[in-house]
Amino acid sequence: MRHSKVVVRFAPSPTGFLHLGGARTALFNYLFAKKNNGQFILRIEDTDLVRSKKEFEQDIKDSLEWLGLKWDKIFYQSQRKEIYRKFLEQLLEEGKAFYCNHQKRAADDGFSGPHFCSLRDKCGEKPRFNDRFIIRFKTPRGRDIVFNDIIRGRITVNTETLGDFAIARSLKEPLYNFAAMIDDWQMKISHIIRGEDHISNTPKQILLYEAFKVEKLPLYAHLPLILGKDYSKMSKRHGDTALHIYKQKGFLPEAIINFLVFLGWNPKNDREIFSLQELEREFILKDVQKKGAIFNLDKLLWFNRNYIRKKNLEELIDLTRESFVKEYGSKFDLAFLARVIEIERERANTIVDIVKNSHYLFRVPHYSRDLLLWKEMDFNDVKRALLYAKELINKLSNTESDNRDKLKEVFLREAGIFDGDRGRLLWPLRVALSGLKTSASPFEIVYVLGKDESLSRIDKALAILIT
């Protein structure tokens, strides 16, 4: 089988931050390109001067880079005005497009639907300069436009439902359907992979290809949308949609990628964890689902936990160091930080959790003395336990207190003598050290805090007991 070169594009308009849906569209394009040794183009569709913002463009590029989706080329529609103008003039000259000065159609009170303009047959006529004219495509009437969607199969749309759609405000201001088609054509895009919300644009763009007598049309694949919990198109009211928010909340790009690709695609076996590199090999476009998928935060968190566990300590330090400094100041050394992360990573869903949950390791905790009580213990029991713990820690050699496994072994063994209920030693000790109902184990905390700080916190606990 002969294949011409695969070229795909992700074509966002910089009118908002890159959101999850856009990220997934970009991902599928990227994966398809990689899988087929093709090219992945990023095309910034900034023809709408009013709504397009530099800030959003930057956010899109930053987010894509963060995810690791590198583009091979980048284009800006705002820099291609001359190209659009040339083709617009051609269409006008050939009588395939016409000027129209009809008012914007009201969409508020009941749709009148697409329409065919009464001016469509007066093609050659130049507008008088004091009228406001736009350029419409002269849509052929009563024809079925058929295309074969890679994931949906045959889709048929009759041109009667299209009407004479607008293709430009003026020769200098092309509109979406026109600019996108010209670019897809000129950039030799082989596969157009985009959201389901573009299905209705596809026949319009096909009509334009035909108008220019283009022989080889791109293939289309329309992705299902990401839905909110109530099944409607995901939007702000379903929670965060902008990708940078997820970065900020401590999600790893690996987790986002893995999660996003599984919203609609799977390898048809039980495996769920895939790196981007693995996906580049495994991804099969036609296997993507037709049905929209609901965004499920729990599953994302599960992926994220997975990838946090896969990270080595150095990587996690790099990822969190800045946040730690911001949160707790810079008065700690790297060795200490490494230990903090080592014990807190196990409980973290996000890398922000690692930072936030280790508060008690940086600050001396405050708590009420009742928290020190384990089951039927009274304060005398607590006191005995804490004094015993003090003794234990004092006896610890430096090599012992620096060894996580050794500490665990010692504490677990010693705790065993407390009437067979280790909680009688470990609970009060853990609370004395952490001030928390839930935290890492006391021996892990000793490992992080060291002997001196641990002893000092136990003394504080003993002091609370007396008051």
Place this chain on the structure above:
RNA sequence: GCCCCCAUCGUCUAGCGGUCUAGGACACAUGGUUCUCAACCAUGAAACCCGGGUUCGACUCCCGGUAGGGGCACCA
């Protein structure tokens, strides 16, 4: 209103006419492990939208309903 798309556990999904007493993952429940939390292990509850066909046989094919989604701009 018109057009298009779509339909398996709560969610993401496997299934491509008999192997389905419908499999996995997340979430949930119970038990185990355990100083707490997390993790881990075991177990459990949980689905083929409805109605017609086709067929010896339909979750799987066809048609029709219904539900859901998307689109219908001088936005992209």
